[in-house]
Amino acid sequence: xxxxxxxxxxxxxxxxxxxxxxxxxxxxxxxxxxxxxxxxxxxxxxxxxxxxxxxxxxxxxxxxxxxxxxxxxxxxxxxxxxxxxxxxxxxxxxxxxxxxxxxxxxxxxxxxxxxxxxxxxxxxxxxxxxxxxxxxxxxxxxxxxxxxxxxxxxxxxxxxxxxxxxxxxxxxxxxxxxxxxxxxxxxxxxxxxxxxxxxxxxxxxxxxxxxxxxxxxxxxxxxxxxxxxxxxxxxxxxxxxxxxxxxxxxxxxxxxxxxxxxxxxxxxxxxxxxxxxxxxxxxxxxxxxxxxxxxxxxxxxxxxxxxxxxxxxxxxxxxxxxxxxxxxxxxxxxxxxxxxxxxxxxxxxxxxxxxxxxxxxxxxxxxxxxxxxxxxxxxxxxxxxxxxxxxxxxx
Amino acid sequence: xxxxxxxxxxxxxxxxxxxxxxxxxxxxxxxxxxxxxxxxxxxxxxxxxxxxxxxxxxxxxxxxxxxxxxxxxxxxxxxxxxxxxxxxxxxxxxxxxxxxxxxxxxxxxxxxxxxxxxxxxxxxxxxxxxxxxxxxxxxxxxxxxxxxxxxxxxxxxxxxxxxxxxxxxxxxxxxxxxxxxxxxxxxxxxxxxxxxxxxxxxxxxxxxxxxxxxxxxxxxxxxxxxxxxxxxxxxxxxxxxxxxxxxxxxxxxxxxxxxxxxxxxxxxxxxxxxxxxxxxxxxxxxxxxxxxxxxxxxxxxxxxxxxxxxxxxxxxxxxxxxxxxxxxxxxxxx
Amino acid sequence: xxxxxxxxxxxxxxxxxxxxxxxxxxxxxxxxxxxxxxxxxxxxxxxxxxxxxxxxxxxxxxxxxxxxxxxxxxxxxxxxxxxxxxxxxxxxxxxxxxxxxxxxxxxxxxxxxxxxxxxxxxxxxxxxxxxxxxxxxxxxxxxxxxxxxxxxxxxxxxxxxxxxxxxxxxxxxxxxx
Numbered sequence: 001x002x003x004x005x006x007x008x009x010x011x012x013x014x015x016x017x018x019x020x021x022x023x024x025x026x027x028x029x030x031x032x033x034x035x036x037x038x039x040x041x042x043x044x045x046x047x048x049x050x051x052x053x054x055x056x057x058x059x060x061x062x063x064x065x066x067x068x069x070x071x072x073x074x075x076x077x078x079x080x081x082x083x084x085x086x087x088x089x090x091x092x093x094x095x096x097x098x099x100x101x102x103x104x105x106x107x108x109x110x111x112x113x114x115x116x117x118x119x120x121x122x123x124x125x126x127x128x129x130x131x132x133x134x135x136x137x138x139x140x141x142x143x144x145x146x147x148x149x150x151x152x153x154x155x156x157x158x159x160x161x162x163x164x165x166x167x168x169x170x171x172x173x174x175x176x177x178x179x180x181x182x183x184x185x186x187x188x189x190x191x192x193x194x195x196x197x198x199x200x201x202x203x204x205x206x207x208x209x210x211x212x213x214x215x216x217x218x219x220x221x222x223x224x225x226x227x228x229x230x231x232x233x234x235x236x237x238x239x240x241x242x243x244x245x246x247x248x249x250x251x252x253x254x255x256x257x258x259x260x261x262x263x264x265x266x267x268x269x270x271x272x273x274x275x276x277x278x279x280x281x282x283x284x285x286x287x288x289x290x291x292x293x294x295x296x297x298x299x300x301x302x303x304x305x306x307x308x309x310x311x312x313x314x315x316x317x318x319x320x321x322x323x324x325x326x327x328x329x330x331x332x333x334x335x336x337x338x339x340x341x342x343x344x345x346x347x348x349x350x351x352x353x354x355x356x357x358x359x360x361x362x363x364x365x366x367x368x369x370x371x372x373x374x375x376x377x378x379x380x381x382x383x384x385x386x387x388x389x390x391x392x393x394x395x
Numbered sequence: 396x397x398x399x400x401x402x403x404x405x406x407x408x409x410x411x412x413x414x415x416x417x418x419x420x421x422x423x424x425x426x427x428x429x430x431x432x433x434x435x436x437x438x439x440x441x442x443x444x445x446x447x448x449x450x451x452x453x454x455x456x457x458x459x460x461x462x463x464x465x466x467x468x469x470x471x472x473x474x475x476x477x478x479x480x481x482x483x484x485x486x487x488x489x490x491x492x493x494x495x496x497x498x499x500x501x502x503x504x505x506x507x508x509x510x511x512x513x514x515x516x517x518x519x520x521x522x523x524x525x526x527x528x529x530x531x532x533x534x535x536x537x538x539x540x541x542x543x544x545x546x547x548x549x550x551x552x553x554x555x556x557x558x559x560x561x562x563x564x565x566x567x568x569x570x571x572x573x574x575x576x577x578x579x580x581x582x583x584x585x586x587x588x589x590x591x592x593x594x595x596x597x598x599x600x601x602x603x604x605x606x607x608x609x610x611x612x613x614x615x616x617x618x619x620x621x622x623x624x625x626x627x628x629x630x631x632x633x634x635x636x637x638x639x640x641x642x643x644x645x646x647x648x649x650x651x652x653x654x655x656x657x658x659x660x661x662x663x664x665x666x667x668x669x670x671x672x673x674x675x676x677x678x679x680x681x682x683x684x685x686x687x688x689x690x691x692x693x694x695x696x697x698x699x700x701x702x703x704x705x706x707x708x709x710x711x712x713x714x715x716x717x718x719x720x721x722x723x724x725x726x727x728x729x
Numbered sequence: 730x731x732x733x734x735x736x737x738x739x740x741x742x743x744x745x746x747x748x749x750x751x752x753x754x755x756x757x758x759x760x761x762x763x764x765x766x767x768x769x770x771x772x773x774x775x776x777x778x779x780x781x782x783x784x785x786x787x788x789x790x791x792x793x794x795x796x797x798x799x800x801x802x803x804x805x806x807x808x809x810x811x812x813x814x815x816x817x818x819x820x821x822x823x824x825x826x827x828x829x830x831x832x833x834x835x836x837x838x839x840x841x842x843x844x845x846x847x848x849x850x851x852x853x854x855x856x857x858x859x860x861x862x863x864x865x866x867x868x869x870x871x872x873x874x875x876x877x878x879x880x881x882x883x884x885x886x887x888x889x890x891x892x893x894x895x896x897x898x899x900x901x902x903x904x905x906x
Contacts, residue, residue: 011532018617033536033700043863050848051872055879086754124605124697130436196606196696213782213809216837227809229783234812309751312740321796322751329756329786329805329816342803344790353873357786357805365840376536377699380615394863 008036011376015044019122019380022390024364030376038371038379040364045394053354058084058158061351066152068339068356069392071114072107074100074143075334076392077156082237083330083341084158088302090290092238095283096160101239102276103146103155104332105269106173109180110139111335112262112269119259119384120191123200128190135183138176145169159290174277177270184266192263201256205370205382208253215366218359219337220261221386225253231333243275255385262387302326302347325352336360336387360393409501413490421637422452428689435693462626467530470623474528479624479631482521486638488514493645494569496655496673507568508560511646512553515601518639519545522610522620525632529623537619540700541603541610547707548600548607554715555593558722559583559650572654580660582653589718591651593711595687598643600707602636604688606695607703644684645677652680732757735779735815743769748820758816760801763828766819770831773806773815781806781815784831787841789821789849793875798822800851804831827852848873865890 014025023044029037049068053061065080066073078100085092092100113132120128140150146165147153155162191197207215212225222229230247232240248264250257304323311318324346331340337359346352363386370382426441426448433440441448466475492507494500504510519542526538560566562583563574575582584591600607610619621632648654655673662668698706736750736759746769748760761769773781786805793799800821807814821828830853832839842853843862850871853859861868867890870877 009532009536011536019615033540043861043865046863048872051877051879089754120696124608125695126432127436127693130438134437190694191696194696196698199702200696200699211836214836216784216835229809234809235814307751307753309749311749313748315748317796318749321792322749324795325792326753327756327758327816328754329814331785338785340786340805342786342788342805346795353790355786355788355803357788361840361844362837365837369836375700377609377615377697 021383021388024390033375035371035374038368040367042364043394045390049395050354050356053351057349058351063154066154067391068395069334069389070151071389072111072335073152074103074107074155075332077154078104079332079339079341081156081158083328083343086328086330087343087345090159090287092160092287093284094281096285097239098276098280099161099165100156102273105272106139108335109266109269110136112266115262115387116187122380122384125191128187131187142169142172157286157290160286164285170277177273180270181267200381201259202254204255204378205385206252206254207370212253216362217366220265221258221337221363224250224258224261226251231331231338237332243272245272255381258385334359356395358392358395360388364388364393406501413501417490420641421634422456424637424685426452431689432693459630460627464626464628467623469530471528474524478521478524478528479628482518482635483631485514485518486635489642492568495677497569503569506566508556508566516549526620531623533616534620534622537610537616541620544600544609544703547704548597551593551707551711551715552597552601555590555597556650557719558587558590561722561726568649572649575653581656581658582651584651587651589714593715594647596711602639602643605692606698608697609700609703640688644681647684648677648680742772758818760818763819763821767829767831770834774834780808780810783807783809784835784837787838789845789851791849791875800849802828802851821851826850827854829854830856832856
C-alpha cells in the first residue's frame with residue numbers, strides 16, 4: 001500500500017550553473033524556499049597540482065601556481081616564490097620587491113573587479129558587470145605590456161621578477177590609478193545606495209568573529225566579521241612594510257560588510273600602487289643566486305647550519321632525518337585570503353612535497369554554515385560574497 | 396445577413412492587422428531592449444545584421460523557428476506542449492479590447508478593464524503548467540514562485556485601477572480616455588499619482604520583469620519555468636512575456652496618460668500638433684512605458700522572494716486601498 | 730613570544746609526547762607522538778598566554794623509505810593576538826593509519842581532514858563525515874602517497890567506473906535499436 005509521505009525537495013545546484021562561479025556543486029535540501037541542508041561537492045577541477053609539483057623542479061613548478069587562482073595569478077606566483085626564497089635563503093633586490101608589490105596590488109584590483117562584477121550579476125544588477133570589465137581590461141592590457149600575458153602571467157621569478165618595467169608602463173599605471181577611485185564610486189552609485197541591493201545583502205549570511213576564526217576564514221571574508229588579520233600587516237613580505245595602507249574592517253559579518261570591505265580595499269590597493277610608483281628604487285631585478293631554468297637538476301644549496309634542533313628521544317636516525325628534510329611555510333594575502341605554500345625540501349632540485357593552503361577551499365567549506373536556514377536566493381548572495389575560485393579550491 | 400458577414404470579415408481583417416503589427420512590435424521590442432541596455436552598459440548592442448543591427452530580430456525569429464524542438468523525456472507531454480499556447484493566447488486576447496484611437500479597436504465592450512485583468516490572470520496558468528509538466532525542479536520552483544507572485548500582485552494591480560474607474564465612472568476603456576479631458580494636462584496621472592505608482596510596480600511584477608523577475612531568475616533558477624523549453628516553444632513564452640509588457644504599457648497609457656489624446660497645454664503652445672494623428676500619441680506613450688521596463692532592467696538588482704511578497708501585501712495593497720478611499724471621498728464631496 | 734620558549738612549555742606540559750623540535754628560517758616545528766595530539770592542540774588553543782586560536786592549515790607528508798612511522802600530519806597554528814605561528818607534526822604509522830580528529834576544536838579542520846584522508850588515506854577517528862572530497866567517491870588509492878603510481882602501467886588502466894559507464898552506454902544503445 002502506498003502511504004503518504006512528505007520529503008524535502010533536493011535541488012542539485014551545479015556543477016553547471018550560472019551562479020556557482022565555476023564548477024562548485026551544491027546539493028540543497030529545501031522546504032519550500034528555505035534551505036534545510038546544504039552539501040557542497042568540490043573536486044571537479046582537481047588537477048593534482050600538489051602531485052605534479054613533486055615531479056618538477058622549483059623553477060618549472062612556478063607556472064603551475066598561475067592556474068590556481070587564475071584571477072590573480074601574480075599573487076600566487078609571489079606566494080610560491082616567497083616560499084622557495086625562504087627555503088634557499090635568497091634576498092630579493094629592492095626594486096623587484098616594489099615591482100612585485102605593485103603587480104600584486106594590480107592583480108588584487110583585477111580580482112576584486114571580477115568579484116564585484118559577478119557578485120552584482122548574481123544578485124541581478126547586470127550593468128555593474130560591464131563597468132567592472134571595462135576597467136579590468138585596462139589592467140590586463142598593462143599586464144600584457146610587461147609580461148606578455150594577460151591572465152596567467154608567471155611574471156615573478158624565484159629571487160626577483162622576470163623583466164624590468166619601463167616608463168611607459170608606469171605612466172599608464174599612474175593614469176589608471178589617478179582615475180580609478182572615481183570608477184569605484186561609479187560602481188557604488190549603481191549598487192551601494194540601491195534599496196534592493198541593501199535589502200539583499202544586509203543581515204544575510206551572518207558569521208560572527210569567533211565563528212569566522214573557528215572556520216578558518218581569511219581575507220576580506222574574515223575582516224567583514226570584524227577580525228583584524230591581514231598577512232600583509234602581520235607577516236609583511238615584499239615591500240608591504242615600506243608602504244602605508246590601512247586594512248578595512250567590517251562589523252556585522254554579513255554579505256554587505258564583506259562587500260564593503262572589498263570596496264574599501266580597492267582604494268587601499270590604489271594607494272599602495274601609487275606609493276610603489278613614487279618609491280620605486282633602481283637596481284637589479286633578480287638576485288644573483290636565483291636558480292635558472294637551464295640547470296634543472298642541480299640540487300638546492302641549503303646551509304645546514306641554519307637548522308637548529310633538539311632531540312628528546314633516543315632515535316638514532318632522527319638527526320639525519322631532521323637535517324635532510326627542511327621545510328618552510330610562506331603565505332601571501334591573496335584577494336581571497338591567506339594563500340600559503342608549505343614546501344618540504346629533500347635537498348634535490350624538486351620539492352619533496354608542495355602543499356597549497358587555498359583560501360577558497362576553506363571558504364567553500366563554510367557555505368553550509370552560511371546557507372542553512374536561509375532562502376535559495378541567499379545562497380547565491382553568499383557564494384558571491386565569499387568569492388571562491390574553484391581552480392584554487394580544487395587545485 | 397450580409398451585414399453580419401461584413402462585420403465578421405472586418406473583425407477578422409482587423410485582428411489580422413493587429414496581430415501583424417503586434418508581432419512586429421514584439422520583434423523590435425527585443426531589439427530595442429538590447430540596444431537600450433547595451434547603451435546603458437557601455438556597449439553597442441546588436442550591430443552586425445543589417446545597418447545598426449536592424450535586421451537582428453528577423454534573424455532571431457528565423458533561428459528560433461528552425462531550431463530543434465526538444466521535448467525532454469519524462470515530461471507530461473500534453474501539458475508541456477499546451478502551456479506556451481495558453482500563455483500566448485492569454486497575452487494576445489487582451490488586445491481585443493484595447494483601443495488605439497477612439498475609432499480603432501476590435502471590440503469596445505463595457506467591462507474592458509475587467510476583461511483585460513481577467514485574461515491576464517489566465518496567463519499564469521501557462522507558467523504554472525510549464526513549471527509543473529517540465530519535470531524539472533528549477534522549472535517547478537519557477538512556476539510556484541510565479542503563481543504566488545502573480546496572485547499577490549494582481550490584487551494590487553486591480554486595486555490601483557479602481558481609483559481610475561471611480562473617477563471615470565466607467566469600465567469602458569474608451570470612456571476612461573474620454574473622461575480624462577476635463578482633468579489637468581488631460582490625464583488621470585496627477586489626480587491618481589498614488590494609483591499610478593502602485594500600477595507601475597505591480598506591472599513589473601505581473602510581467603516578471605526586473606526587479607521582480609524571480610520566476611525566471613537567471614542566477615538562481617537558471618531560467619525558471621521555461622528552462623526545459625527550446626526552439627519555437629521557448630519563443631512562444633518569450634512572445635507572451637513581451638505581449639504582456641505591451642498590454643501593461645497600453646493599459647497604463649489608457650488609464651493614466653490619456654490614451655491617444657494630446658495634452659491640451661501642448662496643443663496650446665504648438666497648435667500645429669493637432670495634425671498628428673492620435674495613434675502616434677498612443678504609441679509614443681506606450682513606447683515610453685516600454686522604455687521604463689528596459690531602464691529598470693539595466694539598473695536594478697533582483698528582490699528576494701520573501702521581500703517581494705512583503706512589498707506586495709504590506710506596501711502596495713494598503714497604498715492602493717488608501718488611494719481608493721481618498722478618491723471616493725473627494726468624488727463624494729465635490 | 731620566542732618560539733623556543735613555546736616549545737619548552739609544551740615539552741614541560743607533555744614531557745613524553747614531544748620527540749624533537751627544529752627551527753629553520755625563524756619557523757619552529759615540533760614533532761610529537763600522535764596519541765595525545767588533541768590534548769596538545771587544545772592546550773595550545775586554550776592557554777591565554779599562547780592563544781593559538783587559528784588553525785591555518787592541516788595536511789600530511791609522506792616520508793616513505795626515509796623514516797618509520799611513515800606519515801607526518803602537519804598542523805599550522807597561528808595566534809591572531811600575538812602574531813606568531815607554530816607547526817606541530819604528529820607521526821602516523823602506515824599500519825593503524827589513524828589519528829584523532831580535531832573537528833570539534835576547529836570547524837575548519839573538517840574539510841582539511843577530509844582532504845588529508847582523500848590524498849593520504851589517513852583516517853581521522855571521530856570525524857563526522859569522512860568521505861573523499863577532491864577525488865571521485867570510488868577512486869582507488871591515495872594520490873599523494875609516494876608509492877602512488879605516476880608513470881606505471883597502472884596509469885594506462887581505465888578507471889573502473891568509466892568502464893562500467895561505457896558498458897552501460899553500449900547496452901542502452903543496443904536497446905534503442
